[in-house]
Amino acid sequence: MTSLSPIPSFDDLKITFQEYSLVSPSHEKTQPKSIFLSNIDQILDYNIPTAHFFKRNPDFPPQIVAEKLKIALRRVLVPYDFMAGMLELNPQTGRLEIDCNGAGAGFVVASSEISLDEMGDCLIHPNLGYRQLAVEKLENLAHDDKPLCVFQITSFKCGGFAIGMSTNHIILDGMGAKAFMENLASQAFDDEPLAVVPCNNRRLLSARSPPQVAFPHHEYLDLNLPTGEGSRPPVYDCNREELNFRIFKLNPTDITNLKVKAKSATNENTKISTFKVAAALMWRCHAFSGDLGHKKDEYSTILTSINLRSRVNPQLPLSYSGNGVLPIGISATFDDLEKGPFSRLVELISNRINDMTYEYAKSAFDWLEVHRGVPHGDYLIASWLGLGFDQVEYPWGKPIYSCPIVNHRKDICWIFRDAVDDGVAAMVALPAEEMVRFEALFYEFLGC
Template sequence: MTSLSPIPTYEDLKIIFQEYSLVSPSQKTPRKSIYLSNIDQILNYNIPTAHFFKRSPDFPHENVARKLKIALQKVLVPYDFMAGRLELNLQTGRLEVDCNGAGVGFVVASSEFSLEEVGDHLIHPNLGYRQLAIEKLESLGHEVDQPLCVFQITSFKCGGFAIGMSTNHIILDGMGAKAFMENLASQAFDDGPLAVVPCNDRRLLAARSPPQVVFPHPEYLALDLPTGESSGPPVYDCGREKLNFRIFKLSPTIISNMKAKAKSTINKSAKISTFKVAAALMWRCHAFSGDIRHERDEKSTILTSINLRSRVIPNLPPSYSGNGVLPIGISTTFEDLENGSFSTIVELISNRLDDMTEEYAKSAFDWLEVHRGVPHGDYLIASWLGLGFDEVEYPWGKPIYCCPIVNHRKDICWVFRDVIDDGIAVMVALPAEEMVRFETLFYEFFR
């Protein structure tokens, strides 16, 4: 078990940008507007990721950049919405995607560093990674002209390179992004077929008419915004400030011990996943890392998301390209978090995740239709476990490491696979004093 601090860290990777362009579908696609579900509507912000590759003698970065651009042109035909632009329907107050073929961003850059100099096996949360997946093309100016996705290939002096992808969350969730990257990789091979056929019908998750809200949904904040020209949908985002970053590692042995501890007082046959024990630990550490003294009966709420693809009937196709997830909240009192057993917290998380029914999901979509609200909680714990970006096979090989890019959002942590020790790593961002308390609580758990 280790806590890694970001040393060495480079906030400036000495990037030289060589090309900015727009890539459009290789053939004309129909002009149409794409319906966006109630979950799509509220995720109007960018998710930047980085995918690192070691040097390939057969594929110098110039060749990779050329192949990647051609692959993008081809894959944007079935993914025509990615080359479109957001627009507000003034009658409904809902965002839609105008499939106008305007294109995705494409950036070519180089760094003066080698991959070895960037960080310890690349897993440090270097702020400089933000330079590997820029979010906008400044030459386009107005927000309405900005692409919904920007790809960036950055070469390093060692011959390795990174493919950065900054994508508006509206158009893809994690599973959808994995399917897209599989298809992008397939098109980088000469005359390769699509890996999977994307399902772009987001009406599969449309609210019912009339809406039927049959459950309470305390994890959402009702805004009840008016519809019309001056009022688009709300945006779910997190506060930003100056933060410290740490990666907390949990080895396979420690994870096994945590699962055993969680099962000590609950049903021995219960399925206790790695994510559930990690989320319980992160929740407890975060809840008491602030400088506010909470009342004993005051509630603490974490947010996470559940994959709906196999939970609705009929099941969503695995290649569903929209946001096939549902943000859910899990709450308990600060008293129970502090003095209750670890197994009780894990059981609470487990029950909430496992009991998620199709009817509850439909009720949540209907609630959002009525109230135009947003998810509301103290801490969002997002999982990359099982996404498998590092399993995607490109002509130049599989990525040696893939990661979300750190940002200045203190109310979110990322759980992902530890490529060194085969355990998991959790990326946490907090103000300096809160980070000290968080780290103390983290280590106290294992004493």
């Protein structure tokens, strides 16, 4: 994977790994248990890595931070006992569950030969080298013993450090991860209570019995898999292949201009957000960067994940730990994508997001109960906007930068806040020829 980004890139942070260990909860549970996983939890069996950077703090050198972080992790794994468990397949139901066996979370200590200053502008943009900051498995464990989450502290030559976290998506979504990091930070202080009380009851999003599918759910693909004994849920993942990596930036002026274009013909009640205009632009670019043989009346479909916490009844707590999200599909013809008004794409995105009502969400969980399918679309455009990982207060301060880490997925575009000018940036990974076309289309569509 090579970078086409004009932003200077560090591909190798010159990392030395010093410790691999497992951290168990600070006290054992007396009653072993298995945790129910919702139908959206079931299919997200892949890892999401993130990195959080901290400047040098003379009161908290990296070795002290590593000790405090390990103690905090032991404490927080009591209310988050499932994060120290292992996935297991219930052979009777064909469903995945979490065995809360206290096996532990991974803990890695590493060091880099470079300083944060040497990285310059690279620091505040995702880089290929950041993959070294959040390993997915421990070298001293067999593959089948891979923990559901691994935490890594990497010290830099300057005394600054990074905390990396690689978690199986089954156990946390973005908001759940933010709540977890707030609680981890709270436990790094002496005698502090949890920042928020986690809600670990995933049955709040269980399917109805019997299922009642009330809407068409074209955002899922029915794989016609067997259910029950001997079956296993599908995984929403993709094949690994050689990809190029690129960060596409939208400064505040770009965003303002896109919102003006979006407002020109949209319904006056349509809320025009930064995410919607950025997603519409990325959709246009992706639609014409791949297969060039599409007919103008064929459809392109993107997916975006909708937070359900305020959309269900009763509302889920903000600290809900499972995946309190569902994808929704938005479709347009290739002719509309190329020649139609930008405002129409933004309106389509807005209307479909509004379609995610409580009744629609219940129907989606029931559809997944019946069909055991996976999300299906040409491109998933996911938002990091508003998650606020960089606002988490640790004893050693807030992160100076937090970001998702480049992974092998070409079917996901991450949109996140740009730390340079308060604009936004989109992280894209595509095969080389597609990336060249995507880049050309980005500047063409942005300027038209």
